[in-house]
Amino acid sequence: MSEILINGGNPLSGEITVQGAKNSVLPVLAATILCEGESVIHNCPRLSDVETSLKILRHLGLKAVKQGDTAVIDGTKISEYDIPDSLMREMRSSVVFLGAVIGRTGKAVISSPGGCELGPRPIDLHLSALSLMGVTITEEHGYLTCTAENGLYGAEINLGFPSVGATENIILAAATAKGKTVIHGAAKEPEISDLADFLNSAGARIYGCGSDTVSIYGVERLKGTEHTIIPDRIAAATYMACAAVTGGKITLNNVMPSHMVSVLWVFRESGCNVELNGKSITVTAPRRLCRVPTIRSLVYPGFPTDAGPIVVAMLSVADGTSVFVENIFENRFRFADELKRFGAKIKTEGKVAVIEGVSELSGAECKATDLRGGAALVIAALKAGGKSIIGEIQHIERGYDGITDRLSALGADIRLIEK
Numbered sequence: 379m380s381e382i383l384i385n386g387g388n389p390l391s392g393e394i395t396v397q398g399a400k401n402s403v404l405p406v407l408a409a410t411i412l413c414e415g416e417s418v419i420h421n422c423p424r425l426s427d428v429e430t431s432l433k434i435l436r437h438l439g440l441k442a443v444k445q446g447d448t449a450v451i452d453g454t455k456i457s458e459y460d461i462p463d464s465l466m467r468e469m470r471s472s473v474v475f476l477g478a479v480i481g482r483t484g485k486a487v488i489s490s491p492g493g494c495e496l497g498p499r500p501i502d503l504h505l506s507a508l509s510l511m512g513v514t515i516t517e518e519h520g521y522l523t524c525t526a527e528n529g530l531y532g533a534e535i536n537l538g539f540p541s542v543g544a545t546e547n548i549i550l551a552a553a554t555a556k557g558k559t560v561i562h563g564a565a566k567e568p569e570i571s572d573l574a575d576f577l578n579s580a581g582a583r584i585y586g587c588g589s590d591t592v593s594i595y596g597v598e599r600l601k602g603t604e605h606t607i608i609p610d611r612i613a614a615a616t617y618m619a620c621a622a623v624t625g626g627k628i629t630l631n632n633v634m635p636s637h638m639v640s641v642l643w644v645f646r647e648s649g650c651n652v653e654l655n656g657k658s659i660t661v662t663a664p665r666r667l668c669r670v671p672t673i674r675s676l677v678y679p680g681f682p683t684d685a686g687p688i689v690v691a692m693l694s695v696a697d698g699t700s701v702f703v704e705n706i707f708e709n710r711f712r713f714a715d716e717l718k719r720f721g722a723k724i725k726t727e728g729k730v731a732v733i734e735g736v737s738e739l740s741g742a743e744c745k746a747t748d749l750r751g752g753a754a755l756v757i758a759a760l761k762a763g764g765k766s767i768i769g770e771i772q773h774i775e776r777g778y779d780g781i782t783d784r785l786s787a788l789g790a791d792i793r794l795i796e797k
């Protein structure tokens with residue numbers, strides 16, 4: 379079992395390239411199920427969630443190989459329509475395969491995705507939308523069996539909440555359905571536009587992504603295509619926070635600043651100098667970070683919930699008290715108790731975290747509770763004086779490609795150790 383060992387206190391400097399977006403590559407890999415041919419996906423990050431997705435594609439009968447940061451998927455043939463429970467449990471976001479499998483085969487069997495570290499992860503919005511498109515859904519013994527006897531047909535869909543996954547599942551199901559589908563109240567995250575770009579390059583007709591009304595005109599079939607995944611805006615925010623807490627200055631290459639407006643605002647509010655230069659961002663930390671009075675997570679383009687733990691860790695050493703309000707997930711603050719081991723002063727009450735900035739953190743032994751909570755512990759350990767050990771790093775490896783290599787390249791004293 380690996381752990382991360384960090385000797386904190388080094389100001390970070392230098393430059394790195396940011397990985398491809400986890401939350402884009404997963405739905406794009408699901409979309410290859412709809413493509414009757416070979417698809418080549420570039421800028422594919424090395425993540426355990428990507429490995430799980432490739433396992434699902436191979437189980438379904440597709441050919442799926444990854445060479446470095448390029449995945450090559452051949453969807454000419456599909457022989458199965460179920461996603462094994464073990465793989466569903468390995469990756470909660472496997473639910474995004476549902477729309478694509480039904481779209482290609484007219485049926486799908488998945489185990490009811492349980493909750494995850496962030497709390498219950500219901501899929502009612504996904505299922506009610508698919509029902510409107512002609513899918514019959516039965517649930518027994520923890521399995522959902524979805525069938526579209528007469529194939530999928532377009533529908534007018536109102537999403538009660540702009541769910542990212544539900545928007546993606548509807549787009550995937552509608553791409554080859556009969557007729558037109560309109561999603562009102564769609565999520566606007568950049569990863570959804572990236573999915574639409576992939577599908578449109580494969581022959582789909584999807585319009586309006588990035589707005590709250592998305593129209594999809596179903597087409598007969600999709601062919602294989604080539605696509606480059608957008609940069610990971612949450613990974614970019616994470617490395618910026620690593621520089622911010624250590625009083626460093628780093629440049630991130632291959633980022634999309636336009637996807638990070640609400641995040642960049644928080645870094646500037648905290649006293650960081652943030653320079654944008656095309657697809658690069660240079661962040662220079664102040665001598666001491668300033669508090670940011672209130673940050674609220676919202677759906678895009680608001681401040682992303684996934685960057686919540688990142689900025690909470692960063693502001694734990696700011697001058698003054700900051701408040702973070704989590705409006706998306708019920709259980710976003712599980713990492714707070716682990717962060718307190720470093721001497722952080724954080725009080726959480728429901729969806730509110732009050733962060734009383736301290737001047738120093740001290741090294742600690744801790745365990746990652748979830749993906750972004752784990753990243754928060756890395757940020758704290760980079761700042762803390764002395765040695766820190768972070769366990770349960772499988773959570774971190776789900777979403778960060780080579781985080782120890784990238785931080786080491788920026789001057790951090792960090793390495794993997796075997797427990």
Ligand code: EPZ
Nearest residue numbers: 401471499500501502503504541542543544684706707749
């Ligand atoms: C996606 O999750 C991301 N995951 C999450 O990133 C991200 O935090 C989230 O969007 C919000 O931006 C992937 O893209 C793989 P939602 P998703 O459906 O699709 C409720 C990370 O750290 N809801 O927008 O599951 C739900 O309970 C991960 O990279 C329903 O009630 O998010 C939650 O409170 C974590 N019914 C809220 O909506 C539904 O049918 C947001 O969920 C669906 C969702």
